[in-house]
Amino acid sequence: MSAASSVRPAAHGPSAWALTLAAWGVALLFLILPLLSLFHEALRQGVRAAAATLRDPDALSAIRLSALVVAIVVPVNAACGLFAAYALTRFDFPGRAALLVLIELPLSISPVVAGLVWVLLFGAEGWFGPALAAHGVRITFALPGILLATLFVTFPFVTRTVMPAMEAQGRDQEEAAAILGAGFLSVLLRVTLPEVGAAAVSGTLLCTARALGEFGAVSVVSGHIPGQTETVPLHIETLYNGYETVAAFSLAALLAVVSGLVVGARGLLEWQGQRRRRDDALV
Amino acid sequence: MSGGVLPGWDARPAALSILARLLPRRTPAVIPGALPSLALTLVWVGLIVLLPLAALAARPWQDGPAALLHALSDRRTLAALRLSFGTALGAAILCTLLGLLLAWVLGRVRPPGWRLLDAMIDLPFALPTAVAGITLTTLYARTGWLGAPLARIGMRVAYTPLGIMVALVFVGLPFVVRVVLPVLRDLPAELEEAAATLGARPAQVAWRVLLPALWPALATGFGLAFARGVGEYGSVIFIAGNRPLVSEIAPLLIVIRLQEFDYGGAAAVGLVMLLAAALCLLLVSAARRRLPASLGLVR
Secondary structure, X not given: OOHHHHHOOOOOHHXXXXXXXXXXXXXXXXXXXXXXXXXXXXXXXXXXHHHXXXXXXXHHHHHHHHHHHHHHHHXXXXXXXXXXXXXXXXXXXXXXXXXXXXXXXXXXXXXHHHHHHHHHHHOOOOOOHHHHHHOOOOOOOOHHHHHHHHHHHHOOHHHHHHHHHHHHHOOHHHHHHHHOOOOHHHHHHHHHHHHHHHHHHHHHHHHHHHXXXXXXXXXXXXOOOOOOOOOHHHHHHHHHHOOOHHHHHHHHHHHHHHHHHHHHHHHHHHHHHHHHHHHHHHO | OOOXXXXXXXXXXXXXXXXXXXXXXXXXXXXXXXXXXXXXXXXXXXXXXXXXXXXXXHHHHOOOHHHHHHXXXXXXXXXXXXXXHHHHHHHHHHHXXXXXXXXXXXXXXXXXXXXXXXXXXXXXXXXXXXXXXXXHXXXXXXXXXXXXXXXXXXXXXXXXXXXXXXXXXXXXXXXXXXXXXXXXXXXXXXXXXXXXXXXXXXXXXXXXXXXXXXXXXXXXHHHHHHHHHHHOOHHHHHHHOOOOOOOOOHHHHHHHHHHOOOHHHHHHHHXXXXXXXXXXXXXXXXXXXXXXXXXXXXX
């Protein structure tokens, strides 16, 4: 920053110190203490006790179910999100704004409502519930319901992160490729995707973190059957409400670490991208 | 934004016009894949968003408008809605103030260790809501690290509406910081320098130069934090205490109505929350349109 920036208000001097102190105070209250408390509670009886609670069959089953949900939901939403971003940035069509609103809506809807809608469709009294039940198909209180609820809440992430990158990229390269005879998939995979790859990975990581941690939506549709329809966050609730504090916090700490790694990888990616852009600008 | 919606196009018959005029009109069909990518997008959005939301919009009317009115005028429902909207409003105001403080320190003061602080801001994004819920509850419970000193001065946080606010500030804070910080960083220094050389005091610069430039970002952050707060469930239910009429939030009431097999009642509360979310989204995107284009946000 240049020397001239010293005329900017409150960048130096005693008021700057007061603001810095206040900012760290807020961080201590709302960020640092919760994080410390989480690991303090998890390791209260030692690492071994914490690790032992993770080997409980119900905990293992919850971890397996969460992994399965992520493995199914994330690829579906990543692929569909990429197609949607392509359609929304490469073509002008009436109704584009309405489609954008629909894609953004799941981000601001309560997770409980995101679960409720599936119960209204597939529950015992839902639109399709009785017909499906007659054929022996169960959606709510089973894996399909959990998948649908998670699909709904993680729906916008890839599209939302990829769209700005695609808009910044412009349409020239695709047009050139098309004139040279490239088809849809080769344009998408060989021209568009390499340019927006970082954004796509970033959106996919966000989607993964949310799918891992989703609680409200899944809690409404899952039925909370330990060992069967409990994902990791739901099992944390069951343990916590059963006063198994160490077990609950151990599982919570594990989930926080995995989720933190996923979000952290995204931050690293973004930081590298920024540095590369800065280097490009300098050249 | 390149292209965009046709001028004079009306948003209302959106669903019909999407179906009726699927093919792009203005772009010459040079780039391949208009039909397959649009078709897949429509199927995906239709099945995962539109169909479920249609079920939610239709269900409360199924038992007649009287039943809907009855479900919504119920004392417990009104109390839950008031609590959810009230605490979300309070938390969003707090988030905006604290978020501005953090963004200012990160963008302008940059004290030693600001990178660590910057990295920590995203913690609530990374922490699953249930984990945040049990952690904050333990922290603010009567025996907790913060709850014990607070109890000594006669303040109870956990299991009261105050606890709900704490949880909502926790989840909402990064929204404000992440929207305000880039705008603050990109403000040209010349603006403030000009004001200062013309004799404006620091307070005048902040109030009459910075605030007008920052308000779209502040409004966007406020709206995002509010929308998130109204619907928040996982981080709140552990700390709320969940007493009907006192500390029972609207999302929890939906869960309770479902457990009572009162689908109509649950859907009625759900519909109110859906409408509130849609309204928030509309206002936020209006505020977001006034943000500088360099931020690369979708308009």
